[in-house]
Amino acid sequence: MSVGRVVLVIRFEKQLNGDCGLCGTTLEDRDHLFLDCSFSRNVWSSVLQLCGWHMDVFNWVTELRLAIDMLKGGSLLTVILQLAYNSFIYFIWKEMSVWIFQSRHSSPQDIVQNIKESVKWRLMEKPLYRNSFVATSLCINWGLD
Template sequence: MVILDRLPTQDQLQQMRMDVEQRCLMCETGLKFRDHLFACCTYSRQIWTAILCMCNIERNVCSWDMELQWLCAKLKGKSLLVFFLKLAWGSFVYHVWEEHNRRKFRSLSRDVAGLLDCIRKSIQLRVQNRSILMNDVNKKLCVSWGVPL
């Protein structure tokens, strides 16, 4: 849904002639549309940057299209890093959208650390019973994500 730009974001709802709030519920500055919500929003950007850091990747988040292009190039192969990045990307998109809806419909919010903790826990659950070859790179990755060795 996200990649196809089918989420009911502000720009999508306005095309259906619905009256919607103009500001982003996460950072309260930008407009609510996919590119802003997942790449430009300061809240989301902090989360994605922290996820990349936990994967031992230093990278400046640019735009939705550039991140998607970068991910398509990186998410090839069967390494543990690729596995973590796939889980992290999916979890990031899911949890940011869930946080958006929590704020909109329930007036509840989590800070960056709280949402990052949810992402970390969801990935830990997916990885905990997986057999992992323990080399230095994989060990560092598991320690960074809090996955028991």
């Protein structure tokens, strides 16, 4: 268990064994929480499918490297993936916090819906150019009509 987590556990008098609160299978660490965990892997896989990418999800380090290498430019797909990646990190972390402090769980589908809403709100003010089949499909999948 990390030092920061121990401090939180002591402060809020919550007893934790260090296992992942999302899947309960192994000790939680950054790599596990963000993509080794079956819960977060399911969420990220669903996000990629919304973008039209049907591919395997790798571990945290590999996905981060892919994001750094591939998410450059200003296409609608790139912008959505950048926003979705940031939202994914936020909502997975938030889900873990809710589990720790409120003992509540959301489904992976709920988290995907939260990510969709976050992306939608961030793109609301921007002009969306539907100049290709890919852009049109993205707008439909993400509810940006």
